[in-house]
Amino acid sequence: MEYIYKLGILGGTFDRLHAGHKALLDTAFSQAGKVIVGIATSTLYQHKLFSSIVEDYQTRKDSISRYLTEKGYASRAIFIAIDDMYGNSLTEKDIQAIFVTESNRSNVQVINDQRNKRGFSSLKEVLTPYCLGNDRQVITSNRIRNGEIDREGNAYNRLFTDKKTYVLQQATRNSLREPFGIVHEDIPSVIETHPNAMILAVGDVVALSLYKLQHQAALSIVDLKTRRNSLGESDSAVLKSIPSLTHAANKAGEIEQNAVMQMQLSLTAYQTTGQKQIIVIEGEEDLLTIPAILLAPLQSVVVYGQFGKGAIAVVVTEEKKKEVATLFRQFK
Structure with a gap:
C-alpha cells in the first residue's frame, strides 16, 4: 500500500486512551508508512489537571500498542519518550508530516522554525478534528480524570x-x-x-x-x-x-x-x-x-x-x- 508520507510524527500524553486519541492515531497511520509516536513524560504533563493520577509511561504505551495491534498498525510504529514539544523532530530530517489536533497545533510553526534553522524541510501539518462527547464538548483526558466523561465521551x-x-x-x-x-x-x-x-x-x-x-x-x-x-x-x-x-x-x-x-x-x-x-x-x-x-x-x-x-x-x-x-x- 502506498502512503502519502513515508514518515510522520505525533505526540501526546495519551492518558486513559480515548476516542480522540484513537482518531489521531487512525489519521496518522492511514497517511504515513511509518509513524513516530511520542509519549509525554511527567516533565510535560506535571501542570495538567489531576496530573498525579496520570497513568505511568508503560501503561500508556501498552494501551497504544494494544490499539495499534488491533488495527494492524503496530509494525509501522516507532515509540519514543518526549519531555518537550520537539521529540526527535529536530534530529530526524526525513520526517515529512506532523499529525496534530487544535490543542497542540500552535507547536507546528515553532517546530518548523527550528527545523529550518537546521537546514531541514518544514513538516506538513495534518489536522485531526476534535472528537466530541454526547454533551457536545471535546473528549479530553482532563475531563476523564475529572470524572466528567468516560473514554468514549459519554457524560455522566x-x-x-x-x-x-x-x-x-x-x-x-x-x-x-x-x-x-x-x-x-x-x-x-x-x-x-x-x-x-x-x-x-x-x-x-x-x-x-x-x-x-x-x-x-x-x-x-x-x-x-x-x-x-x-x-x-x-x-x-x-x-x-x-x-x-x-x-x-x-x-x-x-x-x-x-x-x-x-x-x-x-x-x-x-x-x-x-x-x-x-x-x-x-x-x-x-x-x-x-x-x-x-x-x-x-x-x-x-x-x-x-x-x-x-x-x-x-x-x-x-x-x-x-x-x-x-x-x-x-x-x-
Whole structure:
C-alpha cells in the first residue's frame, strides 16, 4: 500500500486512551508508512489537571500498542519518550508530516522554525478534528480524570437529564445493600487509609465526624437527620455553620435531578475556589451516594455510612463509575 508520507510524527500524553486519541492515531497511520509516536513524560504533563493520577509511561504505551495491534498498525510504529514539544523532530530530517489536533497545533510553526534553522524541510501539518462527547464538548483526558466523561465521551451528568425524578425500584434494593466500597470500622480508619484524597461525604454522621477530626470533606451532603431522626441541635448547628452551604430537595427512595445539579455546581465551586461545600437536603440524602460516585473525579473517595456495617469508602475509578451507572439505569 502506498502512503502519502513515508514518515510522520505525533505526540501526546495519551492518558486513559480515548476516542480522540484513537482518531489521531487512525489519521496518522492511514497517511504515513511509518509513524513516530511520542509519549509525554511527567516533565510535560506535571501542570495538567489531576496530573498525579496520570497513568505511568508503560501503561500508556501498552494501551497504544494494544490499539495499534488491533488495527494492524503496530509494525509501522516507532515509540519514543518526549519531555518537550520537539521529540526527535529536530534530529530526524526525513520526517515529512506532523499529525496534530487544535490543542497542540500552535507547536507546528515553532517546530518548523527550528527545523529550518537546521537546514531541514518544514513538516506538513495534518489536522485531526476534535472528537466530541454526547454533551457536545471535546473528549479530553482532563475531563476523564475529572470524572466528567468516560473514554468514549459519554457524560455522566447526562444520565440525569431525561426526567426530573428517578425512583428506586424494589428489584434494585438488594443491590444497594451490598457496600459499594471497602468497609471501615470508623472514620479515623478512612482518614488513615486515604490521608490525601479528595473526599465526598454522604450522610450526617460521616460528614460531622470528618469535620470534627479536622478533615472536612470537599463536599458534604446531609439532611440533618440520622436514621431518620433529627440530628441533635448542637450537631445541626455545626453543620449549618459551615460556609458555602446550599440547599436542595430530594425525596426518600428517589434521586431528584435538581439535587444532582446542585451537587455538580458544588463540586465545580470546590474545584474553582478550594472552599469546602455542604448541601443540606430537604428530604433524604441516602441515594445521593450514586450521583456522588458518578460525578466525582477519579481517585477521589466517596464515604457514606451503612447501618450495621460501618463507614464505606468508595475509591472512584472508571470501573466503579461503570458499575454504578449500570445500577442507576435500573431506576425508573
